[in-house]
Amino acid sequence: MKYTEEISNKLNELLIKNYDAEKGYLNAIDNVNNDRLKMFFKRRASERSEFAKELRTEILRYGEVPEDSGSFKGTLHRNWMSLKSLFSSNNEEAILEEAIRGEEASLDEYNEILKDRNLPPSIDSLLIKQKNAIQAAINTEKVHEELVS
Numbered sequence: 428m429k430y431t432e433e434i435s436n437k438l439n440e441l442l443i444k445n446y447d448a449e450k451g452y453l454n455a456i457d458n459v460n461n462d463r464l465k466m467f468f469k470r471r472a473s474e475r476s477e478f479a480k481e482l483r484t485e486i487l488r489y490g491e492v493p494e495d496s497g498s499f500k501g502t503l504h505r506n507w508m509s510l511k512s513l514f515s516s517n518n519e520e521a522i523l524e525e526a527i528r529g530e531e532a533s534l535d536e537y538n539e540i541l542k543d544r545n546l547p548p549s550i551d552s553l554l555i556k557q558k559n560a561i562q563a564a565i566n567t568e569k570v571h572e573e574l575v576s
Contacts, residue, residue, distance in 0.1 A: 434550065435491040437540045441554075442482045442494050444533055449475035451529060459519045468526070471564055478557050485550055523568060530565045534558060 452472035456465050486493040537558035541551070 431545075432491075434543070434546060435486060435489065437543070438482055438486050438550070439491075439494045441536060441540065441557075442479055442486070444536060445475045445479040445482065446494075448472075448529060448533060449479065451526065455522050455526060459522060461519055464519060464523070467567070471526075474560060474564070478560075481553055481557070485553060527565060527568045530561055530568065534561050534565065537561065 449472045452468045452475065455468045456472070459465055459468070483493040537554055540546075541554055541558065546554070
């Protein structure tokens with residue numbers, strides 16, 4: 428199976444989404460008081476950083492150029508931008524709800540890319556692993572949401 432520019436573009440979109448998610452979680456840490464939520468957000472930020480490293484490695488392996496961590500595309504960034512607007516209220520439940528929305532958007536993007544049956548096996552398995560971790564985070568976030576509401 429040939430690695431195409433289209434696959435590279437899709438992986439770069441996921442890469443940017445993971446940069447955005449990591450930054451969103453790091454911002455969330457500073458805007459909640461609950462220590463369990465802080466630790467949860469810290470783990471999610473670390474996980475997303477690791478996802479980004481894995482995606483960068485795959486993109487580089489095929490001789491393509493990964494996006495820089497400083498670049499943002501509007502459609503991928505909008506899910507986390509609304510999170511910033513909630514910080515002023517310091518409403519933990521609203522921050523957690525926004526995190527869930529961001530994760531669900533990420534999950535949709537992973538599912539869309541995984542529909543491509545021409546992905547090299549290494550990329551396919553990496554994306555499935557990351558998608559499953561995001562789904563687990565969503566499930567955990569929903570439990571935490573019940574605890575703070």
